[in-house]
Amino acid sequence: MQLVLERRAERSAFIAIASPLIAIALTLVTMAALFALLGKNPLYALYVYFIQPLTDSYTLQEIAVKATPLVMIGVGLSLCYIANVWNIGAEGQFTIGAVCGSWLAVHTNGSGAGYWVLPAMLLLGAVGGALYALIPALCKVRFGASEILTSLMLVYVADLFMDYLVRGPWRDPHGLNFPTTADFDPVATVPTLIEGSRLHAGAIGALIFVMLATVMLGRTIKGFEIRVVGAAPRAARFSGFNSNQLVIFTFLVSGALAGLAGIIEVAGPIGHLQPGISPGYGFTAIIVAFLGRLNPVGILIAGLFLALTFIGGEGAQISLKVPLDLTKVFQGILLFYVLACDSLIVYRIRLISTLRKPAHGIA
């Protein structure tokens, strides 16, 4: 018997929805095997990872808190990926957005500035992220540099830049020499949705962006342009769409969303600028974008699911004594399966009997 991939006449709508679920199921099976190899009870481990966080209101809120940046960044990245533009540097744009917004918070700290501070910070964060994303976009358009490399490398530049700021000029003088800025003023802080919880208004923002992206992709000519450039570049050019302009547009939008997510994270749940503001949101959001089938609503669901793996990973670290890095292993396996299962949308798997050898077989 032989497995062959056979092209489908039309893409399968059923598999388009089922593919992420198949990927998740395969990931769970693989993870269970991994837990078994580590000497843990696989079923209990999966329970700790994926069910326990859903049974507690605190962890449920934490899932929403973690999903907020993932969804915002993922929505932006999906626009790039649909257009065949490969922004891998959302982590850096996230950091620069956080830095740009924090600049205002640090410099108005204790000055009694009014309520304009937070909106201005959000704007600065979005603009900062967008401009930082513009660098790889221009390098690609102007010099043909691979945006995959340039955007990725700029992540480390951003990281070190922020590190310098919080250890140097922006360090809190009363902070016992910890590398962190002073806590932001209340006017520079994203309000929480529930008293005493970390769930903040940014979550609503993420939902709004999901809706905006849905409308844009499905209903507007700009969304159509993004889809055509990705699906058939030559037809897009014939249609009158300029792919270079689109590279810049998608990088700007995804950079702005990542930067906004960065400043919201810093001005929200964290409350000050410090190293390690992100457990890799910018990279995990790539998985979110693909697991969500580059569809805004799918990205919302995928963002919640991957946030669950962050929370579940922390729980597993405590109750199972497994390393936190297992979460990254999990996310990597998941991305692998997602991409593999996606081929089933355009292809079908068929079993072909090879028992009937040609008469004068090749032997």
Added chain:
Amino acid sequence: MLNPISAPRTSADVPLLQAIGITKLYGTFKANDAIDLDLYPREIHALLGENGAGKSTLVKAMYGLIQPSAGELRWMGEKIELTGPSDARARGIAMVFQHFSLFDNLTVAENVALGLDGKESFAAMSARLAQFSQDYGLPLDPKREVWRLSVGERQRIEIVRALMQNPKLLILDEPTAVLTPQEADQLFVVLDRLRSEGKALLYISHKLDEVKRLCDTATILRAGKKVATCNPRQETAASLARMMVGADIGEVKATTVHATTVPRLVIRDLSLEPDDPHGVRLQNISVEVLGGEILGIAGVAGNGQDELFAALSGERFSPAEGNIVIDGEAAGLLSVTARRKLGAAFVPEERLGHGTAPRMRLSENALLTGHAASGMVKRGFIDRPATLSMVDRTTKTFDVRKAKRDPEAVSLSGGNLQKFVVGREILREPIVLVVSQPTWGVDAGAAAVIRQALIDLSSRGTAVLVISQDLDELAEIADRIAVMFHGRLSEPLPRAQATREKLGLLMGGASASQPSAQIERSHAVGA
């Protein structure tokens, strides 16, 4: 040149490949219904039929691509079941597809190597490739990358690749659709030689005169059933067409003289460097297309037609804005969208990937060229009902056959997609229409619909420029015909003066402008 005499077959001869009662079901749909077909060595057998008649299905079964639901194949009298194309190739069945299966980024030699099952070294194979292509008069540079080649050259790769397998049976699907008469004649020499070498050939075509000229036997399919097997030389083109369609095909209505004196499309001294090193440089191209006339541009593929199309559509800018004038507006530096807004419409040669986004729905493909000036976009938002109604109108006016209301472009057959692509532009009632290879790989019925639509459009005052390698087509619809050779365009000849011989000489590059001008003058004197 051709040698139509083949040794008379006797009843004792065993067919090389025999199909008996081949039936193929897709769901409840019978794509093939109990078809019998006998292919003999030293014979060119034509397979005729409209799009959807079941030719492709039958051929796929004979090449092992699909398994028939019922019936059997016999190879030299022995029952066989083909497990796949490599099994078919191992037996000596080779096929040249209508749609090329080539990797654009690989060279000619690499593509051929991928298609061969043998174990010879790459260098040996390259040498054999060069030898074969030279022997059979199908020149190819083994080191060139495929994406730089014209459609005609790409087809040569497919043919040479098939020949290099030394097949006993060669199946050719619409091989002359992209060739000039001279190129086709060369191919016929090749096919004739293969016949005399003792091979069996199965020749799928819509061109009835070709079949009459070349083939010994013809089998005609209609709606999945075999209608007849006959000797095409004893039939007329009309009788063959009647068997194919089941009714008489209407002749394209002759054009009445309706050309105005207003030039709607002007190309003025256009010279353009190619944007890739193997492209063709356009040199001093000047021509006017009047409202109400069809100007044909003939020429062998790869002589600058693609570059000219890109310059006209705005996919490439001209050096100066005055190089191209659309309806009185200098358009050389305008974008595709801006040119469409001036009332120009374009139909490129490649239906899939250029004229349409293959994996997008027809409504979205209507938007592809309609977003500029057809009221399908309001304040940046897409008017879905408007795009769907465009699909419906095109479907109705041009008889586009499809499985559902709004399928993906790739799921349509070639002829139906072409009717859609041409129809979508014609329904916009453009002032200028530039169309490249309007009926490439399209069945006779669809081709007649498209040609008639072009004629009707021009009679409503539109300037129509048709780039085509099909001289019969140009003779049928064009008022004047010019020839492209090495990036230059000859003086257009009025249709009455544009004989095949004269055009053929120009296509071969026999001195560009002087002789044709002289010929014109002598005609003028003669008249």
